[in-house]
Amino acid sequence: MSAGATVTKGAAPAWAPPRTVVIPVLATLAALGVGVLLITATGTSVPDAIAGFWDGMVGSSFAIGASINRAVALALVGLGFILANRANLTNVGGEGQIAVGGIAATALALHGAAGLPRPLAVGVPLAAGAAAGALWGAVAGGLKVRRRTNEVISTLLLTFVGLLMVYWSVQSENLLRQPMTSAATLPESLELPAATKLPTVLRDPGSPLHIGAFIALAAALAVGLVLARSALGVRLRAVGLNELASRRAGIRDGRLVVLALTVAGALGGLAGAIMLQGELWILTSGFTSGYGFDGLVVGLLSRGSVVAVIAGALFFGFLRSGGLAMEITAGVPAAVVVLIQGLLVVTIAGTAILTDQGRPP
Amino acid sequence: MSPSAGSVLLKLDGLTKRFGAVTALDDVSLSIDAGEVHCLLGENGAGKSTLCNVVFGVHAPDAGQMHLEGRPFRPTGPADSLSAGVAMVHQHFSLVPTMTVVENLMLGRLDGVLKRRDFAARVRELGATYGLEVDPDRRVAELSVGERQRVEIIKCLIRDPRLLVLDEPTAVLPPEEVAALLAMCRRVAAAGRGVILVTHKLAEIARVADRTTVLRAGKVVESVTMKVADMRALVRAMVGRELVSIDRMVAVSLGMEAAGHAGPPPRPARPAPANVRTRRDDALMVDGVSYRDHGGALRLDRVTLIVKPGEIVGIAGVEGNGQSELAAIIAGLVCPTGGRIFVGGRELTRRSPGEVTAAGAGIIPEDRHAIGCIEEMTVAENLFLGALGRFTRFGLLRRRAMGEAAAALMHEFDVRGSGPGAPMKSLSGGNQQRAVLARELSLDPLVFLLAAQPTRGLDVGAVDAVYGRIFAARENGAGVLLISSELDELLAASDRIIVLYRGRIVGELPAEAGNREAIGSLMSGHAA
The missing domain is CATH 3.40.50.300 (P-loop containing nucleotide triphosphate hydrolases)
Structure with a gap:
């Protein structure tokens, strides 16, 4: 009987640097190398592109603040993902949850919340965003428990519903569209009242860094505690590992599934509210611009670690800022930027497989 | 060649x-x-x-x-x-x-x-x-x-x-x-x-x-x-x-002797009445339970049986004649399509497994790997999965307290492993089963115990321990429903035996060696 014993093979020689360091570094360099080739192929000057990229990431206090703000949304979605994933649920609906969170936050900020005392003026729209996202997650959870609908499918399809609801909201004057003054008025909402905008953190007026960063850190702490230290975390893991045995042991698995997807949705909705109240200030069709899916990637790559979610979110946040700047200042096509991001994801994911060899599955 | x-x-x-x-x-x-x-x-x-x-x-x-x-x-x-x-x-x-x-x-x-x-x-x-x-x-x-x-x-x-x-x-x-x-x-x-x-x-x-x-x-x-x-x-x-030093249950489980033949003196035939807590109600009452599976096949057909406090009732039958379904229904994992279930006088029809446990019913499922325990989790987590609230303060789990309680339970039930923090899958089958027993038998009060194939795949020492615990539960006044595909084991352990054939009860006999043939023919569908 091989009771729990595992076979380790292919141990590296003692002098070599650990594979866990070498392989990711090589992979990232390889992806960036391909990126440079692509940039060359588009005819842009490579030094210009790299300079733009660097400036966009860390070139100014604005760049750094904006990058961290971007990371906030990614981190919240990623945290929601790993929480639900502990119960073996795959929430791919971050994008839709951001969308409905953004709608709810905008609606509350424009209608009612602005007149409240300052903390509430900011807090109520945030809470509304989280609640809308929670509803989106709960629907997927309820469908899973009641009708055995795969949550991958339901969260994905609910994403399209959420995105189209944003479109509808900003198209209809009965909803959130600004009053039309001319035919040229873009379909978008009014700007959020100043009282509902998230306060910035630094005195430096050039830095857009807002308190969303602290909200994300608090969420990370909470999710980390739940997963590592709480009874709820153990129950989620039990349901994820073996639903039937968990049920037999007296765990209400259906309730947990709904709860996990609801919390994941709430974090997505909160991300949407923070995006609106933090930097965007105007609800536009397509404001989600892939944050939900990037957040999903962050969650996937983190393999359940809260610290890795934060690190991944920062990585992607800075990458997004750099890419945006490269596009604007050096004229590198947006598609190339996305392509490089994709390459990085693939290489990082591939790295995980390579560094995993020699570990038991 | x-x-x-x-x-x-x-x-x-x-x-x-x-x-x-x-x-x-x-x-x-x-x-x-x-x-x-x-x-x-x-x-x-x-x-x-x-x-x-x-x-x-x-x-x-x-x-x-x-x-x-x-x-x-x-x-x-x-x-x-x-x-x-x-x-x-x-x-x-x-x-x-x-x-x-x-x-x-x-x-x-x-x-x-x-x-x-x-x-x-x-x-x-x-x-x-x-x-x-x-x-x-x-x-x-x-x-x-x-x-x-x-x-x-x-x-x-x-x-x-x-x-x-x-x-x-x-x-x-x-x-x-x-x-x-x-x-x-x-x-x-x-x-x-x-x-x-x-x-x-x-x-x-x-x-x-x-x-x-x-x-x-x-x-x-x-x-x-x-x-x-x-x-x-x-x-x-x-x-x-x-x-x-090997007792009769072990000898039977090894297939060394048929139950009821000469051997060491058998267990006391009946628990002393003084030991039995006075309880008005039956430990288990299954009242006309039927079950149709998703394919529409009738798996259980109006099964009615009673287990009294302090007795072991054996369910004999060739595998696939409704035993698994009966066990799953009693455990609260499957809803019957008809009939009612009572444990200690409390109705548990269509109740969740957690409520079944709360009513004092210990369940030893037949499939240890799929239902009995979660192999990837630690022994302590498995022991207290349904009772994590006991070790929670401000929402956080007090792992040390849980580990100490688990260590005590492991000691009491002789679960051998490297400790409460060891993954369940590092334990041998016998020790896994002891851990399941520890969880299910430490209910207080234990009104009823369902033991489905409790010794399947276990070694000599574990068989000994499992039956020792089951007998002890009976002495303490719990009613036991024992489901096994080993007829000799049933004969040796039970007080009476009920035979299931194609989802129906086709006979009930005292668990005596002389009835072996009769039970065998009932199991194969021949009327006695």
Whole structure:
């Protein structure tokens, strides 16, 4: 009987640097190398592109603040993902949850919340965003428990519903569209009242860094505690590992599934509210611009670690800022930027497989 | 290329295999001849499965050599072993339930054109030759455990192996299918192949083995031809202690004697009434319970039975006659389509498993791996999964308190493992079952206990412990419903026996040795 014993093979020689360091570094360099080739192929000057990229990431206090703000949304979605994933649920609906969170936050900020005392003026729209996202997650959870609908499918399809609801909201004057003054008025909402905008953190007026960063850190702490230290975390893991045995042991698995997807949705909705109240200030069709899916990637790559979610979110946040700047200042096509991001994801994911060899599955 | 019977087929020389600090195989040397059934006997953890896995190429030995038909044999993996002519049936099956038998068999052989009809014909032919009847066009999900095992064996034989390794094949089988399996082993050997059969049932060895090798703690302690074998000596070699100290349940579980025959004095026939807590209500009442599965088949047909406090009621029946469904319904995992369930007078029909536990019903499920425990989690987590609230403060889990409570429970129930923080899967089957018992029997008050196949796949020491606990629960006034496919075990342990056949109760008899025949014929559907 091989009771729990595992076979380790292919141990590296003692002098070599650990594979866990070498392989990711090589992979990232390889992806960036391909990126440079692509940039060359588009005819842009490579030094210009790299300079733009660097400036966009860390070139100014604005760049750094904006990058961290971007990371906030990614981190919240990623945290929601790993929480639900502990119960073996795959929430791919971050994008839709951001969308409905953004709608709810905008609606509350424009209608009612602005007149409240300052903390509430900011807090109520945030809470509304989280609640809308929670509803989106709960629907997927309820469908899973009641009708055995795969949550991958339901969260994905609910994403399209959420995105189209944003479109509808900003198209209809009965909803959130600004009053039309001319035919040229873009379909978008009014700007959020100043009282509902998230306060910035630094005195430096050039830095857009807002308190969303602290909200994300608090969420990370909470999710980390739940997963590592709480009874709820153990129950989620039990349901994820073996639903039937968990049920037999007296765990209400259906309730947990709904709860996990609801919390994941709430974090997505909160991300949407923070995006609106933090930097965007105007609800536009397509404001989600892939944050939900990037957040999903962050969650996937983190393999359940809260610290890795934060690190991944920062990585992607800075990458997004750099890419945006490269596009604007050096004229590198947006598609190339996305392509490089994709390459990085693939290489990082591939790295995980390579560094995993020699570990038991 | 059939090797002549009697020639050495596989020779093992000084095989040693270590897993970390544990030496699973310690200088093992033995040989298997063509045309013989070679039994490997030993308790759980003795190294039987490891030996099989080394021969099958799953593990590479740390030291020692193997020779297959005189040539050095160093398999790099199962595929290598298969092509060298060594095939193995594992304890856990690897079949795709949604596919048919033929499709499953073709899975591993996706070379060239698939000829389903030829394959089906070959399956029938093999079935006829070796007594492995299976309908090639049925879906695996519809097959009984015994039939699935036959498919696994056919999967091996279809490759025309020289050596067939069977890792505890009888542990999952109902009694009447064991005989067929053993007969199959003899036929395979008669065709000039070698058979390695792992078991811990002595009766099976007596019926089928040419030679028996006893392993204990990774070492060969005895290797005898069956002509000269002394059963008692084999037991002594296997457990490492004298037979005198082995009680009757153990002897029965080893298949050394039929229940009710002469042996050590049986347990006290009835618990002293003073011990029984005064309880008005029945421990369990199943009132006209029916169950139709998703396919519409009637699995349970108006089953009514009562278990009184302080008695053990055995459920006899060939596997697949509704026992699993009855157990799942009582455990609250499945809703009956009709009828009602009461535990200690409380109605539990359509209640969740948590409420069943809260009513004082301990449940030992038949499938330890799928329902009894979560193997990836720690022993402590498994013990308190349903009672985490006891160790929670401000929403956070007090792991230390939980670990201490788990350690105390492990000590009380003799769960051996490296500690409460050890993963459940690092425990042997017997210790896993002890942990399940610890969780389910520590209910207070324990009104009722459902024990479904509680000793399946367990070694001697564990069988002893499991029945000791079940009897103790009865002495304390709990009613016990014991479901087992081992009739001898039921006869030895129960007060009365109810026979299930095709989802209906077809008879109820006192658990006396004299009723063995009658129960057997009821099980097979003949009216008594």
